[in-house]
Amino acid sequence: MLKCPRDGSELVIEHHSGIEVDHCTKCSGRWLDHHELDHLEALAAPEEHTRRAMIEYAKRPSELNCPVCGEQMRAFNYRAYNLEIDTCEEEHGFWLDAGEEGQVRDIMEERVRGLERAASAEESWGKFLGRVGKKSVWDNIKGMFGGRRRR
Ligand SMILES: [Zn+2]
Ligand SMILES: [Zn+2]
Numbered sequence: 701m702l703k704c705p706r707d708g709s710e711l712v713i714e715h716h717s718g719i720e721v722d723h724c725t726k727c728s729g730r731w732l733d734h735h736e737l738d739h740l741e742a743l744a745a746p747e748e749h750t751r752r753a754m755i756e757y758a759k760r761p762s763e764l765n766c767p768v769c770g771e772q773m774r775a776f777n778y779r780a781y782n783l784e785i786d787t788c789e790e791e792h793g794f795w796l797d798a799g800e801e802g803q804v805r806d807i808m809e810e811r812v813r814g815l816e817r818a819a820s821a822e823e824s825w826g827k828f829l830g831r832v833g834k835k836s837v838w839d840n841i842k843g844m845f846g847g848r849r850r851r
Pocket of ligand 1: 706724
């Protein structure tokens with residue numbers, strides 16, 4: 701069981717949209733394993749390879765120590781959301797203070813919803829259109845209407 705880097709309380713595991721989060725019931729801070737934020741990021745923007753560079757931006761020493769290895773963490777600003785997050789340089793995970801919790805949950809829910817929407821949309825289009833090869837969806841739509849207009 702991990703301990704809160706802010707007050708030393710034991711962290712309780714909870715789940716947000718299928719993502720496992722360690723929660724401090726005292727200060728309401730949250731700890732995400734490194735791969736969990738990674739996972740969310742991968743869902744959000746699989747084509748984006750510049751992510752790490754952007755996360756490194758504005759990195760500075762944190763006042764907190766990693767709950768896994770006890771080393772001093774680094775603070776950085778999470779792009780686009782104006783969030784400050786503390787992270788272990790050994791990639792053990794990320795710490796989010798209570799004030800950031802609502803925003804983080806919004807990000808998670810927004811991203812997981814986005815993924816589900818994209819996946820089901822893609823699946824239903826795939827079923828609807830059949831095996832469409834490498835043509836774009838737009839080509840297929842044009843093809844469908846073109847075909848109908850024939851008679
Ligand atoms: Zn705490
Ligand atoms: Zn660590």
